[in-house]
Amino acid sequence: MKISVIGCGYLGAVHAAAMARLGHDVVGIDTDAAKVEKLSAGVAPFFEPGLPELLSEGIGSGRLRFSTDLADAAGARVHFLAVGTPQLPNSDGADLRYVHGAVDALARVVAPDSLIVGKSTVPVGTAGGLVDRLRTAGSRAALAWNPEFLREGFAVADTLTPDRLVYGVADADDAALLDEVYVDVLATGIPRIVTDYATAELVKTAANAFLATKISFINAMAEIAEATGADVTTLADAIGHDARIGRRFLNAGIGFGGGCLPKDIRAFTARAEELGRAESVAFLRQVDAINLRRRERAVDLAVELLGGSVFERRIAVLGLTFKPDSDDTRDSPALDVAARLHGLGARVRATDPEGIGNARLRHPQLDYTTSAEEALRDAELAVLVTEWREYRDLDPERVAGLMATPRVIDARNVLDPASWRAAGFAYRGLGRS
Numbered sequence: 001m002k003i004s005v006i007g008c009g010y011l012g013a014v015h016a017a018a019m020a021r022l023g024h025d026v027v028g029i030d031t032d033a034a035k036v037e038k039l040s041a042g043v044a045p046f047f048e049p050g051l052p053e054l055l056s057e058g059i060g061s062g063r064l065r066f067s068t069d070l071a072d073a074a075g076a077r078v079h080f081l082a083v084g085t086p087q088l089p090n091s092d093g094a095d096l097r098y099v100h101g102a103v104d105a106l107a108r109v110v111a112p113d114s115l116i117v118g119k120s121t122v123p124v125g126t127a128g129g130l131v132d133r134l135r136t137a138g139s140r141a142a143l144a145w146n147p148e149f150l151r152e153g154f155a156v157a158d159t160l161t162p163d164r165l166v167y168g169v170a171d172a173d174d175a176a177l178l179d180e181v182y183v184d185v186l187a188t189g190i191p192r193i194v195t196d197y198a199t200a201e202l203v204k205t206a207a208n209a210f211l212a213t214k215i216s217f218i219n220a221m222a223e224i225a226e227a228t229g230a231d232v233t234t235l236a237d238a239i240g241h242d243a244r245i246g247r248r249f250l251n252a253g254i255g256f257g258g259g260c261l262p263k264d265i266r267a268f269t270a271r272a273e274e275l276g277r278a279e280s281v282a283f284l285r286q287v288d289a290i291n292l293r294r295r296e297r298a299v300d301l302a303v304e305l306l307g308g309s310v311f312e313r314r315i316a317v318l319g320l321t322f323k324p325d326s327d328d329t330r331d332s333p334a335l336d337v338a339a340r341l342h343g344l345g346a347r348v349r350a351t352d353p354e355g356i357g358n359a360r361l362r363h364p365q366l367d368y369t370t371s372a373e374e375a376l377r378d379a380e381l382a383v384l385v386t387e388w389r390e391y392r393d394l395d396p397e398r399v400a401g402l403m404a405t406p407r408v409i410d411a412r413n414v415l416d417p418a419s420w421r422a423a424g425f426a427y428r429g430l431g432r433s
């Protein structure tokens with residue numbers, strides 16, 4: 001089937017390449033000419049395991065191409081909308097200008113029997129408004145909402161083998177067309193939920209709100225653990241054995257960041273206020289506040305471990321991205337902690353396997369090195385803020401040999417306290433003593 005994907009960021013680029021893998025004839029559209037040039041050459045514009053291979057395969061087969069010209073999408077039967085919905089600059093709400101721009105532009109070029117399929121995360125009620133927009137612009141194209149649940153670092157697998165597919169449709173024929181698009185994905189037997197627009201939009205928002213709440217719940221327990229001498233990781237293991245709770249997303253640390261969870265819970269709060277239902281999701285303000293407090297806690301621990309001040313003290317910061325296996329530093333707790341320490345006058349040397357380029361754009365004032373060894377050399381404190389495999393696997397004896405004084409803050413609770421203490425370290429986790 002001929003398919004277009006509008007917007008080639010993390011979501012759209014992966015989706016376009018995955019659709020080509022499924023055998024479709026795909027064109028990805030993006031206004032950023034540099035990005036389109038890279039993608040056309042089979043180069044991923046960001047770090048995502050498996051994407052370069054998928055791009056090369058698609059381009060090599062002739063089934064995948066990229067363009068800056070929306071007119072190239074005109075011949076497609078299905079158009080996926082994968083443009084960004086960032087947080088508005090001066091409020092918690094979502095900025096829908098890219099969604100509106102894409103729909104207005106599509107309305108001018110698409111065939112009347114084509115289907116526009118929203119994948120972006122939008123405030124509930126958006127899809128209904130987009131149909132009105134299409135009709136006002138004179139287009140008879142249909143609209144469906146098919147939210148995407150991909151995680152960065154696992155985006156390729158999450159797209160090709162998702163847990164479930166959700167279709168928000170106004171007409172059963174549109175669901176049937178989506179079944180054709182996803183025929184090979186559905187063949188694995190995954191659940192497919194066909195519903196209305198509002199439910200489909202809410203599924204995505206609710207899933208992210210739940211995940212954020214789960215993380216902030218365990219981080220709230222970390223605060224209690226810190227006040228009582230309890231250990232939050234053992235607590236998480238113990239409650240996680242209850243199948244109703246589950247152990248995943250119960251890792252306490254410096255909390256969630258990235259391009260989705262923080263902005264999505266804020267946009268949800270803003271939307272609920274518009275709907276006169278602010279109280280229903282008032283707890284999400286707490287979820288956000290707990291999350292932000294954990295970054296402060298990591299900084300306070302650094303001050304404490306260094307005897308009352310970090311001023312002019314040498315601190316190695318291990319990790320900059322919001323999570324491992326990504327180069328994304330959007331709303332990254334790790335980068336925030338590095339910048340706060342620098343702001344307090346610490347001599348921060350920060351390192352990350354993939355995130356330095358993006359981190360430098362946000363915080364050019366920091367001192368970056370590509371080598372963990374260089375960051376650690378002569379440092380008085382190491383702070384592990386993103387749990388990359390290579391930091392988890394660091395040998396405490398070797399690290400002690402590099403540092404001026406063996407002190408470590410394990411802000412993701414991934415190191416073994418006993419072996420680091422045995423190597424002479426003053427070790428502190430978050431929510432464990």
Ligand code: UDX
Binds near residue numbers: 148149250251255261
């Ligand atoms: C998330 C959702 O998981 C995904 O379904 C949605 O489509 C987009 O948003 P992503 O932003 O890629 O995906 O990251 P995710 O793996 O969910 O992690 C989000 C943040 O939570 C990271 O900063 C991570 O470090 C943090 N986290 C996660 C914790 O602090 N503790 C945990 O137990 C799990």
